[in-house]
Amino acid sequence: MxxxxxxxxxxxxxxxxxxxxxxxxxHPGLIWGERxxxxxxxxxxxxxxxxxxxxxxxxxxxxxxxxxxxxxxxxxxxxxxxxxxxxxxxxxxxxxxxxxxxxxxxxxxxxxxxxxxxxxxxxxxxxxxxxxxxxxxxxxxxxxxxxxxxxxxxxxxxxxxxxxxxxxxxxxxxxxxxxxxxxxxxxxxxxGQMAFVVNNHLCDLVPATTEEDASLVVAPLSHGAGIHQLNVVARGAPTILLPTDRFDVDEAFRLIERHRVTNLFTVPTILKMLVEHPAVDRYDHSSLRYVIYAGAPMYRADQKVALAKLGPVLVQYFGLGEVTGNITVLPTRNHHIEDGPEARLGTCGFERTGMQISIQDIEGRELPAGETGEICVIGPAVFAGYYQNPEANAKAFRDGWFLTGDVGHMDAEGYLYITGRTSDKYISGGSNIYPREIEEKILTQGAIAEVAVLGVPDPTWGEVGVAVCVLRPGANLDEAELIAWMSEHIARYKVPKRVFFWDALPKSGYGKVPKRLVRDELEARGLLKPATGASA
The missing domain is CATH 3.40.50.980 (Rossmann fold)
Structure with missing residues (x-):
């Protein structure tokens, strides 16, 4: 040719x-315990x-x-x-x-x-x-x-x-x-794809990494942590494994201090555990340059705590396994502890090097800045397709674009804001409602440590919102108080009609809170019957 x-x-x-x-x-390549x-x-x-x-x-x-x-x-x-x-x-x-x-x-x-x-x-x-x-x-x-x-x-x-x-x-x-x-x-x-991904991660997530750096693994190597460690190997830096499969925050900080760890990859739930644990104040973690989080949204309230405890070291990226994490990046310089225009509240960053994002409607038409649609992406980091699954491949691609299944919009400067998953969206009284923006707002109330909002069937409105909350230690709040607070801070049609307080939210093996697991637990507890809210 x-x-x-x-x-x-x-x-x-x-x-x-x-x-x-x-x-x-x-030079050390891998450290596990004393070996x-x-x-x-x-x-x-x-x-x-x-x-x-x-x-x-x-x-x-x-x-x-x-x-x-x-x-x-x-x-x-x-x-x-x-x-x-x-x-x-x-x-x-x-x-x-x-x-x-x-x-x-x-x-x-x-x-x-x-x-x-x-x-x-x-x-x-x-x-x-x-x-x-x-x-x-x-x-x-x-x-x-x-x-x-x-x-x-x-x-x-x-x-x-x-x-x-x-x-x-x-x-x-x-x-x-x-x-x-x-x-x-x-x-x-x-x-070939992964060679690009390595270069992209080193460029956008951990720039200037050399063999003098060190990385701590706090997640399973089978997924995102494994991809991150491939980048570390590419630079000749050592990888440090936790001594057991149990996540021990105290041990993690001990290893950070001992080995002068400079970077780690994690998910927001684990990062939240790290910065809210007393060990964060007992060990020297000043060597950290990049604490990368991905895999799920990190709420603004949690970002502020992490920045206060660790300093300006947070790096966020948005991506899926199918795009090997390469969609957006929000680097350290774009993380601000104070609210204001520079903080760009709610963004997950801008396009990764070599990647392109398009916000599209259901017909594949590109939408202008500020309009909400499905987040679609092209670039060398996009996977080759699903193995022996032509039906899934047909649904995943349109005109060469990979359809992420995530919903959001871009601003005029190209910063991406994720509203939620297409599968998370629910329609109440004819209005599209995306749970993430409601969850973000609820977390600013002060008493809530974790929250999941999802739509459930309702004979009058088609679907209504349900909020499942976990209180911060020592906090007291009931359903009526939270609904009253939400009514003052969230558009009325978006306010969840029912609130439940649990000791913990169900999580996947990767630390995420899948809405499917929350829904399953609601059903198991018999809480999805049409009724006025209650605690359980």
Missing amino acids: NGLPVTRRVMNLSHFLTRNARRLPN IWTWAEMEARVTAMAAALAARGAAKGDRILVHSKNCNEMFESMFAAFRLGAVWVPTNFRLLPDEVATLAQDSGAKIFLCHADFPDHAATVRKATSDIDVISLGGGAAGFGNADIDTLIEAHKGAQASAVAVEHDDPCWFFFTSGTTGRSKAAVLTH
């Missing part, structure tokens, strides 16, 4: 590790793991399912899969055995790397896919699986395993959607 090459060969992502081992062989692996040690282990998996039949294009807590072997498995040209298929370790078995079937996985703490998952997967090769991670569990990864690594110590040649569109990672609106789908991420 016009004399241009027809193939688009790109760097195999495992080369990041090889490069670090050459340039920084004795430190240098880049040279990591390269040797990944090479041996790749050789071991290849000896068991793993080849380019094969899927390697991984069900594990954060540990060195899970971290290594990513690069071993990449090196083989295989596809890394990590799961959320909190999933149930039958859910993991479904992912094994949907992905067509050839090998299953399963942490030794999950023998039931291994047994269920093996029963569902009898020809899968089960290999245990994490030691222990005698007789678990067909082999143990550490034994295999030791047996292939010193082996040579060159990175398999890959092209731009060769899959490297199946990134499972959370499944909060139905069955999980495998978003196909590719070597």
Whole structure:
């Protein structure tokens, strides 16, 4: 075609590790508890793991399912899969055995790397896919699986395993959607796409990062945290894992102080826990330069607390797994503790480098600044599509644009404001209502720590709003008082008709508050019957 090459060969992502081992062989690459692996040690282990998996039949294009807590072997498995040209298929370790078995079937996985703490998952997967090769991670569990990864690594110590040649569109990672609106789908991420994502993240989220930085992992490596750590590896900086799978705020701050951590990726619920814990005042966290949060909205009241405790280090990004987080960024300089024009209250930032946003109506027409519609995006970070799911792909794309399912508007300067999910919107008396703006307002009341607003059926209005709230420690507030307050601060037609106070909101394995789980809990408690509000 016009004399241009027809193939688009790109760097195999495992080369990041090889490069670090050459340039920084004795520099820490991974720290877990008291154990430190240098880049040279990591390269040797990944090479041996790749050789071991290849000896068991793993080849380019094969899927390697991984069900594990954060540990060195899970971290290594990513690069071993990449090196083989295989596809890394990590799961959320909190999933149930039958859910993991479904992912094994949907992905067509050839090998299953399963942490030794999950023998039931291994047994269920093996029963569902009898020809899968089960290999245990994490030691222990005698007789678990067909082999143990550490034994295999030791047996292939010193082996040579060159990175398999890959092209731009060769899959490297199946990134499972959370499944909060139905069955999980495998978003196909590719070597070429992820190389762009790494450069984009380093440009927009953690600029000027070098091997002298350090990153703490406080979320599962199976999803956003894994993508963030790929950026850290690309710069040769060490990754620090929490010593256990239990999130310990005190331990997190201890590690930040000890290792002079400069960046971490988290979600708003975890960030809220970090800055509201007494440990934030006991440890030195002045080394932090970037505390990145994404995955869900962070309410303004919580932003202010985080800025007061940590200083000007917050970075927000908006993105989905399908766009690998690359839609908008709100950098540190755009986070202001004081309200005012510069604070741009409610924005999630502006377009990421190399990406373009369009606000569109249901017909695909682009809307002008200030008008609300679906947030659509194009650019090199957009995934290749859902694996073997043409129906989902047809719904996800229109004229080349990826349809995020999120609703919002852009201002005249290109800052994006998310109103909510298309699936969260409800219609009351003919008016479209988006819960997020109501939730934002409720959190300014002062007594509310967390809130979820959703629409429920109503015989008169079609749907009405219900607010489920969690009070701050020591706060006192009842339904009538909150509704009276809302009536003074929110347009009357948007005020939820019922309010419930719970000890906690249900959360997904990633720290989000899916409205589906809130609705399920309301139904389980018998609270969706037409009635005047009550506490439960």
